[in-house]
Amino acid sequence: MPRFPARAASLLQYRKDPVVMWTIRATAAAVLSYAVAVRLSSEPAPLTAPLTALLVVQVTLYATLTTGVRRVISVVAGVLIAVGFSAVVGLSWWSLGLIILAALTVGQFIRVGEFVNEVAISAMLVLGVTQLASQAWDRVLETLIGAGVGLLFNVVLAPPVWVDPAAESIVGLARRTRNLLLGLGEELDGPVPVERAAGRLYEARRLDQAVADVDAALRQAEDSLRLNPRISEGLLARLVLRTGLDTLEICVVVVRVLARSMTDLAKRRKEDEPLFPADTAQALQELLADVGAAMVSYAVLVTTPVSDNAEQAENRLAAELSAAWDHRETVADMLLHGVQQHPYAWQLHGSLLAEIDRILDEMDLEHRTQRLLQELDRAAAARHERSARLAGLRRLARVGRGRFGQSARSARREG
The missing domain is CATH 1.20.58.220 (Phosphate transport system protein phou homolog 2; domain 2)
Structure with a gap:
């Protein structure tokens, strides 16, 4: 009986470990995305969905939302490159080299940043299990399922605050x-x-x-x-x-x-x-x-x-x-x-x-207070600048809609 509090404390300590929590959350998101893909995809083993979920789920919600889009783009690009190659050539050492070269090149052009390698990784994994071009849309669907599940998983079940x-x-x-x-x-x-x-x-x-x-x-x-x-x-x-x-x-x-x-x-x-x-x-x-x-x-x-x-x-x-x-x-x-x-x-x-x-x-306490106030003023100024920029964009949008509506009315009168 005395061992129970020690074990409970050990479990709570693991709960504070970001690596442990990310491992559990990523595993759960991957399994859930696979279960959804099995129902929606015609593929017998839709492994692209859990692959994408593993890439999208991050330790924090902010990291998931900010990097999720680029990860999805990189995975989709790799999938499309792979199915395109599978329609022409099979899997061999030279085709593998070509697909890696093409994937890394495309990754630079689509500006996915540090996720360039994931374009090539996704392409290689899909090329290994895909030999028919008709399966392209299934792979894309699986990718979107994995990305959607990964994003929703972190939005609905927000990660802990570290x-x-x-x-x-x-x-x-x-x-x-x-x-x-x-x-x-x-x-x-x-x-x-x-x-x-x-x-x-x-x-x-x-x-x-x-x-x-x-x-x-x-x-x-x-x-x-x-x-x-x-x-x-x-x-x-x-x-x-x-x-x-x-x-x-x-x-x-x-x-x-x-x-x-x-x-x-x-x-x-x-x-x-x-x-x-x-x-x-x-x-x-x-x-x-x-x-x-x-x-x-x-x-x-x-x-x-x-x-x-x-x-x-x-x-x-x-x-x-x-x-x-x-x-x-x-x-x-x-x-x-x-x-x-x-x-x-x-x-x-x-x-x-x-x-x-x-x-x-x-x-010194006064020094600390002054520094904190300076940072708060800087953050408030940055927020005000962003708000002003968004307000300017909204004004331009309203002006554009007004001009479009006026042109449409003029065209109807002339007609």
Whole structure:
């Protein structure tokens, strides 16, 4: 009995996985399209319908609607090319080469973008099972059935909103960066070999790939919010997450520069000489810990819905930023005195403070509000421009209908 909650939690975890959900939805859409095609098509095995459904169904509704048309065009083009070839030649190595060449060429002309290969793939698959030109319309019908079922499947049963995985990845990036800052702080009061400092720098550089992974998860979350009937304020949620990730990305870049400064400082120290005196190292360690904690609180803030929890996260971030600024002033005084003992390192000491200042400035609450308002104004301007363009098209259409009606009336009077 105790195992049941664990299994239930495991199933819920799988439900949050976009790959798992896409696999289930694509399978269901393919089977449904096959069942419909069996009833409507004269082919005994209408496999083109589930093939098209697999190509059309995407992780998000927005991706399905935006890419579905191009996928349908690419599949239909491949089917028509295949049935055209099957009416003239059979399947052989040279006919296969010709059909691939023709399909890729046609795909470039019809501008299906990244789905050019699917023109050739559809043509090859259909050529393998089609040898009669009379089956062309059946293949086209199956393609339309698969496309229609795939589109309706995602419209009627809207895919989940992938905001939670994106939010978890943003918080995970902040925690990973905090751990790196804590690791840097632990080594400040003793001798640091250049190899170890270079290892920290390499770890900081690997955060770039983590940022790319988070960006991919966020783009998927943004697509899941677009055109989704479940979401009423999708634009605000998208902008909050996007501006939050942009800030964290800047902080990650600055942390990498900070690790570089530490490495350069280790190169200038003697093998048995610590990077900083004990009191300075302690103060700098506390400062880096405050900066890391503030980054995590910032990530929690931008991924928390507008509620009491969000207000608590904002208060926590404000307190941690205030503590970090206080420690920063203490560290600045200590580094100023340390320059007298190591005048050759004053540029590196100054760069450390400048990098920490940049991170704290980026996470400032007022800065975050201004950036969010700018993005909202930009989105509102873009929406207004689209509305104005559509209004202009409607006016042109009304003018065209008016002129057509006037010409028709004049023709009737003359007649």
